[in-house]
Amino acid sequence: MLKEFRDFAMKGNVVDLAVAVIIGAAFGAIVNSLVTDIIMPSIGAVTGGLDFSNYFLALSSKVTAANLADAKKQGAVLAWGSFLTLTLNFLIVAFVLFIVIRVMSQFKRKEAAAPAAPPKPTREEELLTEIRDLLKKA
Numbered sequence: 001m002l003k004e005f006r007d008f009a010m011k012g013n014v015v016d017l018a019v020a021v022i023i024g025a026a027f028g029a030i031v032n033s034l035v036t037d038i039i040m041p042s043i044g045a046v047t048g049g050l051d052f053s054n055y056f057l058a059l060s061s062k063v064t065a066a067n068l069a070d071a072k073k074q075g076a077v078l079a080w081g082s083f084l085t086l087t088l089n090f091l092i093v094a095f096v097l098f099i100v101i102r103v104m105s106q107f108k109r110k111e112a113a114a115p116a117a118p119p120k121p122t123r124e125e126e127l128l129t130e131i132r133d134l135l136k137k138a
Helices: 002-010 013-046 068-074 080-111 123-137
Strands: none
Touching: 013 080
């Protein structure tokens, strides 16, 4: 197993993996900031400041708190509001990424237009091709 890992590391895959993890973490932080600081406040303004993250269902009769943090200290709670908020954040990010990728692919399609078909050979070129083919046969 150590030999396989050494071979894996020597091929440069570990460095590629490390770079991908660092870029992924940075991208995750940017996306998180986009959702938390830009998109969700805009949605909150439209919905009148509705925030699902503090909604919960008490699973114990001991829980009497009104907010999620205090309720978790008192006993078992089902924090469905946090799950709903994270699910909405995921859907928003997925939709934004879908739009960005779609726009980028449309730009790429416009840039990579198919090359024009070559012009039809003239009568003189056709005759020269026939002569060449006849000479090859002879």
